[in-house]
Amino acid sequence: MNLLENLPEIFIILGFMIIHINSKHFPYEPVNVHWLSSFAAGVGASYVILNLFPFIPYSQSILSDHFGWGPESYYNNLIYLFILAGIIVFYSLVLLDEKALQKMKEDRSKKVRDIYFWTQIAFFALYSLLIGYLTTSGLFTENTSTFVYFIAFGLHFFVIDWELHHYHMKLNDLYGGKILALSVLVGGLLPLLVNLPDYLLVSFKSFIIGAMVLNVFKYELPSEKQGSLTGFLVGSVAAAALFIIV
Numbered sequence: 001m002n003l004l005e006n007l008p009e010i011f012i013i014l015g016f017m018i019i020h021i022n023s024k025h026f027p028y029e030p031v032n033v034h035w036l037s038s039f040a041a042g043v044g045a046s047y048v049i050l051n052l053f054p055f056i057p058y059s060q061s062i063l064s065d066h067f068g069w070g071p072e073s074y075y076n077n078l079i080y081l082f083i084l085a086g087i088i089v090f091y092s093l094v095l096l097d098e099k100a101l102q103k104m105k106e107d108r109s110k111k112v113r114d115i116y117f118w119t120q121i122a123f124f125a126l127y128s129l130l131i132g133y134l135t136t137s138g139l140f141t142e143n144t145s146t147f148v149y150f151i152a153f154g155l156h157f158f159v160i161d162w163e164l165h166h167y168h169m170k171l172n173d174l175y176g177g178k179i180l181a182l183s184v185l186v187g188g189l190l191p192l193l194v195n196l197p198d199y200l201l202v203s204f205k206s207f208i209i210g211a212m213v214l215n216v217f218k219y220e221l222p223s224e225k226q227g228s229l230t231g232f233l234v235g236s237v238a239a240a241a242l243f244i245i246v
Contacts, residue, residue: 008146009136012153013188016132019154020181023161024173035231037162040155042235044216047152050243052209056080059202066199082203086210093123094214117168121176124160125183127211130204132187139201148243156212 060079069075097120131153134140140149161180164172196204 006136006138009138010188012135012146012150013132013184015150015154016128016135016157016184017181019157020128020161020177020184022177023158024165024177026158026162035228037159038228038231039235040159041216042232042237043152043155043239044212046236046239046243047148048209048213048216050240051148051152052212056083056206056209059206062198062202066197079202079206082206083210083213086207086212087214088210089207090211090214093119113168114171117164117171117176120164120168121172121179124164125179127208128157128180128183129187129190130208132184133190133196134187134201134205134208136188136191137196137201139205151242152239156215160215 056079060076063069063078064073064076067075097116131140135149140153157180161177164176168176
């Protein structure tokens with residue numbers, strides 16, 4: 001990886017770190033967080049559909065070319081299995097989290113609360129590391145404006161940080177932001193040491209697409225009673241217009 005050629009990606013990594021570290025200082029109470037979360041979900045949905053979904057056929061072609069699969073091969077839809085894996089893994093985490101949250105409410109157990117927090121942080125740290133690696137590898141930004149990419153994933157990270165802050169408060173404020181910021185940094189620096197082949201990179205990106213699809217609609221989009229249709233419409237329409245123009 002050439003540092004000068006990848007300066008935009010490096011600045012994006014620094015921006016993600018700033019979001020993670022400083023999200024705990026955001027004035028959550030005076031802001032309609034449900035509107036903001038719905039807005040972020042609209043942006044995320046537009047980004048996934050307009051910028052990530054079109055990447056899928058290209059990813060499959062990378063796999064097919066590398067392994068020599070012909071047009072009639074059973075493996076020509078393999079890339080969708082990686083997307084499905086991202087959805088399955090993320091949804092499994094969601095179910096485990098919901099059970100832990102329910103037990104935490106019933107038992108008021110500090111031990112359960114701590115396990116719940118560290119389970120979430122471990123997954124999101126790995127998630128952030130993968131995104132950091134794919135960012136500086138240029139795979140996320142090669143066909144997308146760096147500004148568009150930063151807005152989409154910056155909001156994505158912000159909502160994740162808000163969820164962690166909402167459920168874990170002091171524990172997250174002490175450790176969460178620092179761990180996620182460090183994970184993004186480590187992921188961003190890894191291409192300097194480890195240069196993964198393209199077929200692995202597109203596989204990881206497809207996994208992230210699946211995880212982001214579920215994350216957008218499960219974590220970022222509030223329930224019907226708490227969500228804001230206006231926020232979602234403004235976010236999705238404005239983002240779609242921006243992504244098409246830029």
